[in-house]
Amino acid sequence: NDDFSLTDQIVISVKGxxxxxxxxxxxxxxxxxxxKPFKGCGVAIDGGHNWTxxxxxxxxxxxxxxxxxxxx
Numbered sequence: 001n002d003d004f005s006l007t008d009q010i011v012i013s014v015k016g017x018x019x020x021x022x023x024x025x026x027x028x029x030x031x032x033x034x035x036k037p038f039k040g041c042g043v044a045i046d047g048g049h050n051w052t053x054x055x056x057x058x059x060x061x062x063x064x065x066x067x068x069x070x071x072x
Contacts (some may be wrong), residue, residue, distance in 0.1 A: 006058075007033075010032070010033040011033055012030065012031050012032075012040055013029065013032070014027055014028075014030075015027070015029055023047075024044065025043070026041070026043050027041065029056070029058070037062075038058055039058075039059060041057050041068065041071070042054060055071070
């Protein structure tokens with residue numbers, strides 16, 4: 001199961017297959033249960049030396065593109 005519960009109502013699910021580019025894995029999330037529509041994305045970066053950095057963005061759909069520019 002690729003679902004992750006943020007709260008009792010809000011759940012994020014991996015949307016499609018993640019993309020692997022070099023040492024990065026990039027994917028989109030579907031958000032269900034929020035009061036207004038949200039979208040999400042995440043990046044995992046393999047830093048070597050047994051560590052990985054993960055960054056996620058969850059934002060209202062109407063602000064997602066604006067927030068994604070800063071996220072990238």
